[in-house]
Amino acid sequence: QAVVTQEPSLTVSPGGTVTLTCGSSTGAVTSGHYPYWFQQKPGQAPRTLVYDTTNKHSWTPARFSGSLLGGKAALTLSGAQPEDEADYYCLLYYSRARVFGGGTKLTVL
């Protein structure tokens, strides 16, 4: 099974911009992996922020955006807020398999 990699931790200043990435051991991440991004806060189930690389749900703050960047899926947060401090997971589809990345712990400090 493929391995999906994310930065273990990142720090961003309030109001700052940060990009989280999601790579695949099988090669470049493409739209065919249908990248999802989830946000998880302590004690809560994850919730979807971005799906199919760039699409957002109605509840996704406008400051989050998804893209493909340098062969990886990327989640960019522009104008970080204290409430954005959380764990972020990407999910890639490999045919019938779904593989999560190890998660990125984002600190807003």
Next chain:
Amino acid sequence: QLQLQESGPGLVKPSETLSLTCSVSRGSISSRTYYWVWIRQPPGKGLECIGTMYYDGGAYRGAYNNPSLGSRVTVAVDTFKNQFSLKLNSVTATDAAVYYCAINYSDGSGSFHWGQGALVTVSS
């Protein structure tokens, strides 16, 4: 809004079988094509997809299980009750986790509905 609920024993003895069931607790599945998904999260660790089963509007298709779990895992659907089940054999302490069920619509809507999660402890 679709809600899912996991149920099953919160404590399982080592070497025994972990069994969980996922039910739709509110709302109804509104897509013709979707995946049932079991996901787990050990304490303080990341998410791991355990297994999936696909529904294409006509029938449930073959299950896919995480190869790292080998033949220990079985996922199944009770179409009568609209429930999704998980069985994990020969559990060890490393199987202790919060187990989530989810429904992921494959209709382009990106909908990924999660249950609240069920904590399973492995101990004698």
